[in-house]
Amino acid sequence: MQYxxxxxxxxxxxxxxxxxxxxxWPVEVIIDMLGAGMSFDEIVEDHPELEQEDILACLNYAKLLVSGRSLREAA
Incomplete structure (x- = not known):
């Protein structure tokens, strides 16, 4: 899975x-910021150490967990 x-x-x-x-930067914090309505651009602007790909990685990880799979299984 990408990212x-x-x-x-x-x-x-x-x-x-x-x-x-x-x-x-726990995945849950990034997901929480998105859930609060922050855009990718706002997150990266407020936290320049993060990249858009990091946010996409968090979303992909959340999708993986919701699907019932683990990070090990996705590798």
């Missing part, structure tokens, strides 16, 4: 939650 290599899981980072590129 999933950008999602990392490290037990030492954010309590092992899935994060963007090893940064302290």
């Amino acid at each position: 999933l290599e950008r999602i990392t899981i490290d037990p030492e980072l954010c309590h092992g939650k899935p994060c963007v590129r090893g940064m302290r």
Whole structure:
């Protein structure tokens, strides 16, 4: 699945939650910003360390979880 290599899981980072590129940006926070109505451009403008591809990766990861699959299965 496209962009999933950008999602990392490290037990030492954010309590092992899935994060963007090893940064302290949990997927759930990105999804929350989108759910609050922020656009991709607004998120990237407010947080320049993030890239549009990171947001797409979070959406792809969420889709994967909703489908009942795991990151390991998608690899």
